[in-house]
Amino acid sequence: MKNDNAFKYFSLATTWIWLIIFSFVPYGLVIFASLMSHDTNHLIRLPFTLQNYVELSEPIYIKIFIKSFYIAGISTLICLILGYPFAYTLARMKSRLKGLFILLVIIPFWTSSLIRSYSMIAILKAKGIINSLLLSLGIIHEPIPMIFNNTSVIIGLVYNLLPFMILPLMTNIERLDNRLIDAARDLGANRITTFRKIILPLTMPGMIAGCILVFLPAMTLFYIPDLLGGAKSILLGNLIQNQFLITQHWPLGSATSIVLAILLAVMILIYLQSKRNKKEQDLL
Amino acid sequence: MKKLSRSYLTLIYLFFYIPIIVLMIYSFNNAQYSLVWHGFSLRWYQTLLQDNDLWISVWHSLLLGITAATLAMGIGGLAAISLYRYRFFGRNLLYGLVFILILSPEIVMGISLLILFSLLNVPLGFWALLFAHTTFCVPFVVVTVYSRIVSFDEYIFEAARDLGAKDSVIFARIILPLLWPGLLAGWLLSFTLSLDDVITSYFVAGPDYEILPLKIYSMVRLGVKPEINALCSITFGFTLLLVVISQLVLRKKP
Numbered sequence: 001m002k003n004d005n006a007f008k009y010f011s012l013a014t015t016w017i018w019l020i021i022f023s024f025v026p027y028g029l030v031i032f033a034s035l036m037s038h039d040t041n042h043l044i045r046l047p048f049t050l051q052n053y054v055e056l057s058e059p060i061y062i063k064i065f066i067k068s069f070y071i072a073g074i075s076t077l078i079c080l081i082l083g084y085p086f087a088y089t090l091a092r093m094k095s096r097l098k099g100l101f102i103l104l105v106i107i108p109f110w111t112s113s114l115i116r117s118y119s120m121i122a123i124l125k126a127k128g129i130i131n132s133l134l135l136s137l138g139i140i141h142e143p144i145p146m147i148f149n150n151t152s153v154i155i156g157l158v159y160n161l162l163p164f165m166i167l168p169l170m171t172n173i174e175r176l177d178n179r180l181i182d183a184a185r186d187l188g189a190n191r192i193t194t195f196r197k198i199i200l201p202l203t204m205p206g207m208i209a210g211c212i213l214v215f216l217p218a219m220t221l222f223y224i225p226d227l228l229g230g231a232k233s234i235l236l237g238n239l240i241q242n243q244f245l246i247t248q249h250w251p252l253g254s255a256t257s258i259v260l261a262i263l264l265a266v267m268i269l270i271y272l273q274s275k276r277n278k279k280e281q282d283l284l
Numbered sequence: 285m286k287k288l289s290r291s292y293l294t295l296i297y298l299f300f301y302i303p304i305i306v307l308m309i310y311s312f313n314n315a316q317y318s319l320v321w322h323g324f325s326l327r328w329y330q331t332l333l334q335d336n337d338l339w340i341s342v343w344h345s346l347l348l349g350i351t352a353a354t355l356a357m358g359i360g361g362l363a364a365i366s367l368y369r370y371r372f373f374g375r376n377l378l379y380g381l382v383f384i385l386i387l388s389p390e391i392v393m394g395i396s397l398l399i400l401f402s403l404l405n406v407p408l409g410f411w412a413l414l415f416a417h418t419t420f421c422v423p424f425v426v427v428t429v430y431s432r433i434v435s436f437d438e439y440i441f442e443a444a445r446d447l448g449a450k451d452s453v454i455f456a457r458i459i460l461p462l463l464w465p466g467l468l469a470g471w472l473l474s475f476t477l478s479l480d481d482v483i484t485s486y487f488v489a490g491p492d493y494e495i496l497p498l499k500i501y502s503m504v505r506l507g508v509k510p511e512i513n514a515l516c517s518i519t520f521g522f523t524l525l526l527v528v529i530s531q532l533v534l535r536k537k538p
Binding site for chain 2: 011016019023027104123159220222264
C-alpha cells in the first residue's frame with residue numbers, strides 16, 4: 001500500500017513545490033516590497049512604511065488609474081458589443097465548417113499579440129492602408145490622424161482581446177438549453193423578450209468571464225500603448241514597467257501592482273459568485 | 285436574418301485577419317518605405333538571413349521554448365491527474381490557484397519573479413526565463429489536460445485497480461496512452477506561449493540573453509520596416525502552425 005501512494009505524493013509534491021516557489025513566495029514578496037522604503041542602491045530597504053500607498057494617491061497616479069480604467073472599460077464594452085452577436089451566431093451555427101470557424105477565433109487567441117499589434121500600425125498610420133484608400137477614393141483630402149492617440153490604443157486592445165471575449169461567451173451560449181427558449185416562445189414571448197428574460201441572464205457568466213479576460217490584460221499590456229499610443233498614453237502597465245526598470249522604484253511599483261491585484265481579486269470574487277449561482281463546474 | 289449574421293461574421297473575421305495578411309503581403313514588397321507595390325521580392329527575408337544576432341535570439345528562444353514546454357507539460361500533467369484522481373487537502377486551493385494564475389496579469393508575475401530572482405541572486409538570463417516561462421505555462425497545461433481527462437471513462441481505473449494495478453502502473457499503462465493528445469496539445473500551446481511572451485520576459489531576461497519576442501519588440505518600437513514585416517510573418521506563420529496542430533490533436537476523441 002505504501003508503494004501505491006508513492007505516485008500520488010510525487011505528483012502532489014512536484015505541483016505544490018513549483019507553485020509555492022514560483023507563485024506563492026513571489027506574490028508574497030511583492031506585498032512585502034510594497035511596504036518597504038525606496039533606495040536607489042539597494043532597490044528596497046527597511047524600514048516598513050505605508051509611504052508608497054500614500055504616494056499612489058497623488059493626482060498624477062490617480063489620473064493614470066482613472067485613465068487605465070476608462071480605456072480598459074471602453075475596450076471591454078466594445079469587445080462585448082462586437083463579441084456577443086458574433087459568439088451567438090457562431091455557437092448556434094449548424095454548418096459542417098463550424099470547427100474551422102471556431103479555429104479561426106482560437107488562432108488569434110494563442111498567437112503573438114505583439115505581432116498583431118504591430119500589424120495594426122501599418123493599417124492605421126498616416127500613410128497607412130485606411131488613409132491611402134480614403135484619399136485615393138477622394139473621400140478625404142488629408143490623412144485622418146488615427147494613430148498615436150487613445151483611439152488607436154482602444155482599437156489595438158479590441159483587436160487583441162476580442163477572442164478573449166468571444167471564446168467564453170461561445171462556450172456559455174453553446175450550453176444554453178434550447179427547450180427554455182422554445183418554452184418562452186410557446187408561451188408567447190417575442191424575440192426581444194426571450195432575449196432579455198431568458199438568453200441574457202443565462203449567458204451572464206460567459207459575459208462576466210469575457211469581460212474579466214478582456215479588462216485585466218487591457219490595463220497591463222504595456223506594449224500596446226507603447227506601440228500604438230502617443231507619448232501621453234501611459235496606462236497602468238507602462239507605469240509599473242517604468243517604476244521597475246527605469247526609475248527603479250521597486251516599492252512604489254509593487255504597491256501599484258498590489259492595488260491592481262486587489263482589484264483583480266474583487267472581480268474574480270464577483271465572477272465566482274455569479275458562477276456558483278449558475279452551478280457551473282468548468283474551469284473557464 | 286441569416287444573410288445579416290453571415291455578413292457580420294465575415295466582417296469580424298476580416299477585422300481579425302486583414303492586418304496580418306497586409307503585413308505578410310508587404311513583407312514581399314520590393315521597396316523600403318512605400319505602400320505602393322513595387323513587385324515581389326524575397327530581399328527582406330535575405331536580410332534576415334544575414335542577421336547573426338537575430339539567429340542567436342531565435343536559437344535562445346527555441347531552446348527556452350522546448351525546455352519550458354517540456355517542464356510545464358510534466359508539472360501541469362501531474363497536477364491535472366492529481367486534481368482528477370485524488371481527493372487531497374488543498375485540492376480546491378490548487379484548483380483555484382490554477383484559475384487565478386491564468387487570469388492574473390502577466391506583469392504582476394513578471395515583477396514578482398524579478399523580485400524573487402534578485403533576492404535569491406538568480407542571475408537574469410536563461411534560468412530565470414526558464415522558471416518564469418514554465419510557471420506561466422503550467423496552468424494552461426493543467427486546463428488543457430484536465431479538460432481531456434474528464435472525458436475518460438472512470439470505470440477503466442476501477443477495473444485496473446480491481447485487477448491489482450498500482451498507481452504507477454495505471455499511470456504508465458492507462459493514463460499516458462489515453463492522455464498523450466492532451467499532453468501534446470499542452471506542450472505545443474506552452475511552446476507558442478513561450479515563443480510569443482513579451483511581458484514576463486521583459487522583466488527577467490536581463491541584458492545578456494536575447495530572445496526572439498524581445499528582439500521583435502525592440503525592432504517594432506522603431507516603426508514599420510519591411511524586414512520586421514518579414515520576421516513577424518515567419519514567426520506568426522510558425523506559431524499558427526503549432527496552434528493548428530495542437531487543436532487538431534485535441535479534437536481527436538479519446
